[in-house]
Amino acid sequence: MNKQSSSCLITESEQSVKNARKHLVQEGEVPSGVLRSEIEDSWLRSVEAGLNCESPLDLENLSRDSIADLKAKNRPLIEASHPEVKQLVEYFSSVGGLVMLADADATILGVKGEQRYLDSQMKYALQPGANWKEDLRGTNAVGTAVVDRTPVMITGNEHFLDSAGYLSCCSAPITDAAGDVLGVLDLTSPTDNRELPPNMSLVQQAVRSIENRMFSGQFQQQIVLSVHSRPEYLRSSWQGLLALELDGYIQAANEQVCQLLNRKRKQLVGRNLEELFGVRPEALLTDLHRKGRGQLRTRSGDFVCELLHFPNSFPASIAKAPAKTSRTASKLPEIEAPDLVELAGLDARLQKGVRMGSRALAHELPVLIQGETGTGKEVMAKSLHLDSRRSSGPFIAVNCASIPEGLIESELFGYREGAFTGSRKGGMVGRLEQAQSGTLFLDEIGDMPLALQARLLRVLQERTIAPLGGADEIALDIAVICASHRDLKALVAEGSFREDLYYRLNGVCLRIPAFRDRTDKQDFISHFLHQLTPDGRQIKIADELMLQLEGYHWPGNIRQLETTLRVAIAFMEPDELVIDSSHISDDFLEELSSSKLPVSGAIQLNAANGTLKDAELMTIQQVLEQHEGNISATANELGISRATLYRKLKQLDE
Numbered sequence: 285m286n287k288q289s290s291s292c293l294i295t296e297s298e299q300s301v302k303n304a305r306k307h308l309v310q311e312g313e314v315p316s317g318v319l320r321s322e323i324e325d326s327w328l329r330s331v332e333a334g335l336n337c338e339s340p341l342d343l344e345n346l347s348r349d350s351i352a353d354l355k356a357k358n359r360p361l362i363e364a365s366h367p368e369v370k371q372l373v374e375y376f377s378s379v380g381g382l383v384m385l386a387d388a389d390a391t392i393l394g395v396k397g398e399q400r401y402l403d404s405q406m407k408y409a410l411q412p413g414a415n416w417k418e419d420l421r422g423t424n425a426v427g428t429a430v431v432d433r434t435p436v437m438i439t440g441n442e443h444f445l446d447s448a449g450y451l452s453c454c455s456a457p458i459t460d461a462a463g464d465v466l467g468v469l470d471l472t473s474p475t476d477n478r479e480l481p482p483n484m485s486l487v488q489q490a491v492r493s494i495e496n497r498m499f500s501g502q503f504q505q506q507i508v509l510s511v512h513s514r515p516e517y518l519r520s521s522w523q524g525l526l527a528l529e530l531d532g533y534i535q536a537a538n539e540q541v542c543q544l545l546n547r548k549r550k551q552l553v554g555r556n557l558e559e560l561f562g563v564r565p566e567a568l569l570t571d572l573h574r575k576g577r578g579q580l581r582t583r584s585g586d587f588v589c590e591l592l593h594f595p596n597s598f599p600a601s602i603a604k605a606p607a608k609t610s611r612t613a614s615k616l617p618e619i620e621a622p623d624l625v626e627l628a629g630l631d632a633r634l635q636k637g638v639r640m641g642s643r644a645l646a647h648e649l650p651v652l653i654q655g656e657t658g659t660g661k662e663v664m665a666k667s668l669h670l671d672s673r674r675s676s677g678p679f680i681a682v683n684c685a686s687i688p689e690g691l692i693e694s695e696l697f698g699y700r701e702g703a704f705t706g707s708r709k710g711g712m713v714g715r716l717e718q719a720q721s722g723t724l725f726l727d728e729i730g731d732m733p734l735a736l737q738a739r740l741l742r743v744l745q746e747r748t749i750a751p752l753g754g755a756d757e758i759a760l761d762i763a764v765i766c767a768s769h770r771d772l773k774a775l776v777a778e779g780s781f782r783e784d785l786y787y788r789l790n791g792v793c794l795r796i797p798a799f800r801d802r803t804d805k806q807d808f809i810s811h812f813l814h815q816l817t818p819d820g821r822q823i824k825i826a827d828e829l830m831l832q833l834e835g836y837h838w839p840g841n842i843r844q845l846e847t848t849l850r851v852a853i854a855f856m857e858p859d860e861l862v863i864d865s866s867h868i869s870d871d872f873l874e875e876l877s878s879s880k881l882p883v884s885g886a887i888q889l890n891a892a893n894g895t896l897k898d899a900e901l902m903t904i905q906q907v908l909e910q911h912e913g914n915i916s917a918t919a920n921e922l923g924i925s926r927a928t929l930y931r932k933l934k935q936l937d938e
C-alpha cells in the first residue's frame with residue numbers, strides 16, 4: 285500500500301480540517317465552527333483529557349491470555365455479530381475494508397479483512413486488545429461512538445492524533461435492550477483508499493441486525509413481537525421489537541420501536557399493552573396465533589406486529605426428574621417432560637407412536653418426529669429420552685433453524701484450540717460431543733444447510749466425530765431424535781434435503797396429530813388445566829365453553845391451548861373455580877363460535893349418514909361452496925393448510 289499515491293485533490297472539508305489542526309498546534313486550542321460539530325466536541329474532550337495531538341499512538345499489548353479472557357467475556361456479542369461481520373468482510377475485504385468488533389470499553393476484540401491491506405503500522409494499531417477509548421487516543425470512530433452513543437464517521441485528519449490520520453473509519457455502537465452500549469462495529473480502511481466509499485448505512489444496518497438477534501436471545505422467557513407500521517419491514521433489520529410478559533406488561537423495547545412509536549423507552553417499559561394500544565393481551569395473542577399478525581393502534585397511526593418468540597416454559601407440575609442412575613446425573617440440569625403414558629393421553633395414534641418411538645430408541649434406531657408447530661415435538665423427544673436407557677445422560681437440543689448458518693458447523697461439531705484465527709482458548713465442545721451417552725435432538729432438521737447434511741450423515745454412519753483442528757477421532761454413543769414441521773419427504777423431492785440422510789434419520793417416523801385431530805381433547809384440556817393452575821385449585825371449564833374449545837381448529841396446537849388456558853387462569857378471581865366465557869376475550873369467543881372443525885363439531889352432525897371420512901369430505905365441500913371455490917379462504921376457515929385441502933379434495937374426486 286502506497287500512502288503517497290493518494291489523490292492530490294484536496295476537498296474543502298479536508299482543507300478545513302487541516303486549518304483546524306494547524307490552529308490547534310499553534311494556538312493550543314480547538315477553533316470554533318471549523319469542524320463538523322461532533323468532531324469539534326470530541327476534539328475539545330480530547331484536549332480536556334490532556335492529550336497532545338502530536339503524541340505517538342502508544343498502544344499497550346495485551347497478553348494472549350488477557351485477550352482470550354476478553355473474548356470469553358464478550359462471547360455473546362462476538363457470536364451474535366458473526367453473520368454480519370462475515371457479510372461485511374465479503375463485501376469489503378477485496379477493496380481494502382477491515383471489519384472490527386470492539387467491546388463497550390472500545391477495546392478491539394477482532395479484526396477481519398485481507399491481511400495484504402494491513403501494513404505493520406495498521407497491524408499494530410488494530411490488533412485485538414488495542415484500546416481506542418476516546419480519553420486515551422483522542423477522537424476516533426470506535427472510542428467516539430462509545431462516548432456519543434451514536435454512529436460516527438471519522439476521516440483521516442479528523443482523528444485527534446496525527447498518528448491515526450491514515451485511517452478512515454465508520455463505527456456504530458451496539459446497544460442492549462436498555463440502551464446500554466455492549467460494543468462497537470467498525471469498518472476501517474486506509475485514508476488513501478479511494479476505492480472504498482464511506483458505508484455508514486451498511487454498518488448501521490448490520491448493527492441493527494446484531495441488536496435484534498441479541499434482543500431475541502435475551503428475552504427467552506417473554507413474548508417477543510416484531511412491530512412496524514409497514515408489514516414488509518416486519519422481521520427485517522428495521523423492525524421494532526417489544527418483549528412482553530404474558531399479562532401484557534412490556535419488559536423491554538428496542539430503539540427502533542421507540543422511534544416508530546415516537547415514545548421514550550421509559551414511556552413503554554412497565555406499561556401494559558391495553559393501556560398503550562387499547563388491545564387486551566389475550567385478544568392480540570389470539571390474532572397472532574390465528575392470523576399470524578396482530579394490530580397495535582395508537583393516536584398517531586396503526587402498527588402491525590408478528591410473534592417472533594413465545595416462551596416455551598413447561599408447567600412445573602408435570603416435570604419429571606430424570607432417573608439418577610449414573611455418577612454424572614447429579615450434575616445435569618433437570619429435564620422437564622411428562623412420562624410417555626401421560627404424554628400419549630387417551631389418543632390411540634399417540635399411544636402407538638410413543639410405543640414405537642420407545643422401541644426404536646431401545647434398538648438404537650433414530651427417530652424422526654413430524655407434526656405441525658406447537659404439537660409437542662420437543663416435549664415428545666424429551667419424554668422418549670427420559671424413558672430410554674440413556675435417561676441419566678444429557679438431552680441436548682439444537683434448533684437448526686435458529687442458529688446462523690455460519691455458526692452451525694462449529695456449534696454441532698466443535699473445534700479444538702487454535703483451529704482457526706479467533707478460535708476460543710480451550711476450543712469448543714460441539715453439541716454432538718456434549719450429547720455423549722445421552723440424546724441429541726435436532727429440531728427443524730429440514731433447515732440444515734446441504735453441506736452440513738453431508739457431514740452429519742458421515743458422523744451418523746461412522747459414529748465418530750473429529751472436531752476441527754483436532755487430530756483425534758471420538759467415538760460417539762448417542763441416540764438421535766430429529767423433528768421437523770416441514771414435510772421432509774417433500775424437501776427430498778425438491779432437492780433441498782439429502783435422500784440418504786432422510787433414510788438414515790428415519791428409523792421410525794412418528795407423526796404427532798394436530799391438536800384438533802386428537803380424540804381425547806376434553807380429557808387433555810382438563811388435565812392440562814390442572815397442571816397449569818399454579819396454586820393447586822381444582823378449576824373446571826364450563827360445559828358450554830368446553831364444547832367450543834373442543835370444536836375449535838387450534839392452528840397453534842398445544843402451544844396455543846397453553847396460552848389460552850394461562851390467560852384465562854390469569855383473568856380469574858382468586859375465589860373462582862370455573863372458567864367460562866367471561867374469562868375469554870371477545871375476539872377469541874367470536875372465533876370459537878364461528879369455528880367450523882373438519883373432524884369434530886360439524887362432522888358429528890353429518891356422521892349419522894355415513895363414515896367420519898364421508899362427513900369430513902362433506903364438510904369440506906360445504907365450506908368450499910360457501911367460499912365459491914376459493915381454496916385459501918376454505919383452508920383458512922377449516923384451519924388446515926392449502927396443501928392438506930388439495931390432498932383432501934383429491935380424495936373427493938377418487
Ligand SMILES: Nc1ncnc2c1ncn2[C@@H]1O[C@H](COP(=O)(O)OP(=O)(O)OP(=O)(O)O)[C@@H](O)[C@H]1O
Binds near residue numbers: 622656659662663
Ligand atoms: N403433552 C404436552 N403436555 C403439556 N404441554 C405440552 C405438551 N406438548 C406440548 N406442550 C407445550 O406446548 C408448547 C409447544 O411444545 P413443543 O415446543 O414441544 O412443540 P413443537 O412441536 O416442538 O413446536 P415447534 O414446531 O414450534 O418447535 C410448549 O410450551 C410445551 O410446554
